[in-house]
Amino acid sequence: MKIKAFQEPILDDLDRFRNSYRDILKSGVPIIDHIVDYLARTQGKALRPTMTLLCARIGGETCPENAIKAAVIVELLHEATLVHDDVVDESPVRRGFPSLSSRFKNKVAVLFGDYMLANVLTQTLESRDMRWLDILADTSRRLAKGELVQAARAKRVNMTEADYLEMIKDKTAALFSACCKLGGISGGLADEHIETLGKFGDCFGIIFQIRDDLLDMFGERSIIGKPIGGDLREKKLTLPVLGALSQVDIKTSRRIRARIRRGIKNKEIKDIISFVKEHGGDVYAEKTLAEKTQKAYDLLDTLPEAQVIENLKQLVNFAATRKR
8 A cells, every 4th residue: 555545534734734844944045945846846755744643633533733833843853864864874865866965065955954953943932832842852862862873883783682673763763753742742632642652653663664674685676766785785783684693603693793894795785685584584573573563553552532543553554564
């Protein structure tokens, strides 16, 4: 299934989100408006706004205006981190288009990322709800922490499974958690349900990242649109690799880790992927993915009955089984 199937109840809300997103960023300054127009052509699936708006609908039939603002804020924060990541990683492409840093050069990209973050702060303060500020401040801290941990671990390739799960909970899951909690607040849910939505968002983010790890190693290049083994080239230890390493002796584990740390050439990628498959790294990661998927379903079952709960469950299944 495509993501649009899960967005059916909120299609009008998503239109309101997109209009508001552009209006907030537009400034009358030619360079800024030019970049905003460029980003509009290269936007992704609006997954995080979708989760925000669906969670807001748990509290009622209609989507409050505050939920639209919350969706804009989480997307601004997400896009700002991507812009900065592309500069740091020297990524030439984002979603099949030249990245902002490639199209407009690094200085403009960094400054525009800062501009987006400034709008996050402005829009958050306009909500006049200190809970929003608490959530987004903590989310920003977790995002930065996750990126720093990954950068530090990459140099030593000494990541453990516990390190990995903690890192992706910060690096990937934190923003999904914020989406769900802000949606719950906007929809007027009770504190206990907002807390549950935060846990659900964390769980969803872990599911999303583990699936990314599996696709990077075992996906089809023609479908995912990029070479297989990108994480290995960047010296990243992901769950399939860690699962395989847990099944071998210390000497073998050290040898494989050292090989990744030195930098893997394209012709060696298949050797490492074969090692991971031979020692059950793919099965190990799939098992963890299934456990997290069931946990996400269980969390949703504790929330008030609403039509959109089924949409959120379908979205979980999409994240866990997607091909790209």
